[in-house]
Amino acid sequence: GDSVTQTEGLVTLTKGLPVMLNCTYQTTYSPFLFWYVQHLNEAPKLLLKSSTDNKRTEHQGFYATLHKSSSSFHLQKSSVQLSDSALYFCALSDTSGGNYKPTFGKGTSLVVHP
Amino acid sequence: EAGVTQSPRYAVLQEGQAVSFWCDPISGHDTLYWYQQPRDQGPQLLVYFRDEAVIDNSQLPSDRFSAVRPKGTNSTLKIQSAKQGDTATYLCASSFDNANTEVFFGKGTRLTVV
Structure with a gap:
């Protein structure tokens, strides 16, 4: 079945530094990859998504490129802000059997300090 | 447009008690998911x-x-006899039936079983 592996646990950074949160996946079907962000006491919401190989997708200063050759979809930002402190999830969906349920990674907690 | 609505927002139970969670998805979304999210972890699918x-x-x-969704709109998730290991946030989400579509989450019900 499908699986998603993320940088697990806590990532702590100082404001203004770059960040990369790792995401790799396994599927035997054509993949659709998503990053969701969940701020404290809020619902998870979509940050960005992609299904196109080797094309960078960007939103709110975050960016990611789907690399099918390495089954990766790492999330990056060149300069983190205090407001980026949140829980980040990578998710995978695919076209297997017409059932499109997304599979989520275990999440990475990002804490940005002043 | 209204988002996914869940109630209650919080529940505290003793072991052995029963509880029901209610979800109203986004109008028109044919797919509805229930996820269990342990603290600081990714959502884990229970049923969709x-x-x-x-x-x-x-x-x-x-x-x-x-879990039931009798008319294909609202849904109820019930725990008959809660255990301490059920302590988590229960997220409802909805989407269109498409691999490339985002999933919209409610704010969840935070359940504590003591």
Whole structure:
């Protein structure tokens, strides 16, 4: 079945530094990859998504490129802000059997300090 | 447009008690998901519906958990006899039936079993 592996646990950074949160996946079907962000006491919401190989997708200063050759979809930002402190999830969906349920990674907690 | 609505927002139970969670998805979304999210972890699928039909409930502890979506709109998730290990946030989400579409989450019900 499908699986998603993320940088697990806590990532702590100082404001203004770059960040990369790792995401790799396994599927035997054509993949659709998503990053969701969940701020404290809020619902998870979509940050960005992609299904196109080797094309960078960007939103709110975050960016990611789907690399099918390495089954990766790492999330990056060149300069983190205090407001980026949140829980980040990578998710995978695919076209297997017409059932499109997304599979989520275990999440990475990002804490940005002043 | 209204988002996914869940109630209650919080619940505190003693072991052995029963509880029901209610979800109103986004109008027009045919797919509805229930996820269990342990603290600081990613959502783990319990069950999902397409319209009123259960598509996948393989991760639902069937001896104590049940879920219904009788008219293909609202849904209820019930825990018959709660255990301390059920302590988590229960997220409802909805989407269109498409691999490339985002999933919209409610704010969840935070359950504590003491």
